[in-house]
Amino acid sequence: MRARKFKKLLIANRGEIALRIIRTARMTGLKTVAIYSEADARSTHVAAADDARLVGPAEASKSYLNIAAIIAAAKDSGADAIHPGYGFLSERAEFVRAVDAAGLIFVGPRAEVMAQLGDKISARKIATQASVPVVPGIETADLRAAREFGASAGYPILVKAAAGGGGRGMRVVESAANLGDALETAAHEAESAFGDGRLFIEKYLARPRHVEIQVLGDEHGTVAALGERDCSIQRRHQKLVEESPAPNFTQTTRDAMIDAATRMAQAAGYTNAGTVEFLLDGSAFYFLEVNARLQVEHPITEIRFGCDLVAEQLKIAMGERLGAISDPRGCALECRINAEDPGRGFSPATGAVIQLRTPGGPGVRFDTHLAQGVEVGAYYDGLLGKLICSGATREEVRRRMISALDELAIVGVTNTAGFLREVIASDAFARAELSTRFLEEHFPTGPHHDSERDTAALIAAALVAKDRLGSRDPQESDGARDSIEHSPWTEMPKFELWRTR
């Protein structure tokens, strides 16, 4: 089906990415429709759109994953196109089919292409046919076959869901003894996450880097590659820090990887924005998967190439031809700020934003849906925002990021910003000693202990307890408290000598 012009775009997502897509859509003159769950009625993305539709209760399976409700919202609001964002329905071929069947335009690849690439086994097949190198592996959930593979490929091996990505259902198995348990748990996670319990087992590379290539394909058969992103700093297979260009990456390897990614996209008949992910081991690289959607970390590519990838996506969906891609310039670095407690094994954190201090200045971009009072619950992914810094050299960008992280404070929702500052400021990161084991090797117990900072925190807490510091949780007060008149600083004379108890 040849794409056509559309006028009103429904964004089937929430959080920072919904806001990011709405911004571009409005800039290009489109009307926008937000969708929201009952938990998100007062969210930033709802306010930013021209129109908004409730699609269900808080639970994602009944709202943001509710295909029928989302199609109905599009019809009801007069939207003629749907952008899926990332996560949720963005890589569900059945959603694309439903959008097509409703006579709407899907901003992304065609359903059959998505289905082929979303399945690890058929994606590998396409890669192999396109002479793109792959990691040795087999599809099986059978213990005996898995044992045989482990014995021949050598441990450790990686057990993962055949469907989907993002680290769900993924297990590293160190020896044959743990294989049975790993297969069982991974199959269960795969079943609950993707409704598909099939497993894929492959050789686990000990210290690889994760490097990926951004591609754009138009409806006229043209595929362009927009350089690489190094996303090696990960925790539980989830990216935390991304940068472009990849440091210590020779032009020969870069060219070879870009070539491989382009072949892959062409072989798959890929259209719209996508990412071809690779594991880099020395100068050898292996195809990992294709993410058939916009990536979380797309802004670092936008900055280097001076483009707006969402705008490109919309143009492609309207049937326009890809324009010229400019040469990349400078460096860009992104930190994902997640609602997690780094001091407690990165367990998810919840709460309402009581106070927000955001960074700024040249070369600093903060993509976030946060605002004072915004609640972060347990229902959805805990990405609070993406802090993106750019500049001429990696070192300039690294210092800018440290400074920007120092400016950032999110009171009320425990998050990873402080920890990421330590990561970016570390010697190992400055020397670009990147691998997917970076955090295990350099931060095995999470944040480093800083006793003076802990002391400062204790003093701050004591001051809050005595009403001499800070504001109140908007969830607790009625909001009528006047911050100037009732400031703790004006309530008490500053230099009063007083004692507790």
Added chain:
Amino acid sequence: MKLRYGTGEHEVELLGFDADAIHVRIDGRELAATLDPLADGGAILAFDSRRFRILGARRKGAITVAVGSSNYDFVSVEPGTRSGRRGLAAPEITAPMPGKVLRVMVKEGDAVTAGQTLVVLEAMKMETSLAAESAATVKRVLVSEGEMVDHGAVLVELSPAAPAGPSDSQGEREAR
């Protein structure tokens, strides 16, 4: 006052303010720091040649602060309310993070061994197994599969393990 952060407890006393400094005693050690309030409700706190930008607020019975971009959540521990329950390393199994109860592996009255999985939680796209820290009897199961729970929610209550034999477990039931 006593403040708990993670597993650590600290005694913090604000001794007073004077023209230049705030005086505090932390775990018996006295410290003078300068404190300069800021328009945003926060302050600059400086001591030992370090300078910190602090913000803070009360939050659901807890105190949350940010030192630079690092967050800390404190619970104020009232003297005399520390758990005095004996016999079990952890008499309650609580949710270490907000999430969804995926599986409940035990029912009331079950005898469990140390390390036995009681509840499986799903949070942050990962499954987390919550196990008994010592042998025990399941006193109460407070959640069901599919339920969303908040951080700290009690999922399972345990009572000390009954020595082997049906008469003893009977005795435990009567003791309730």
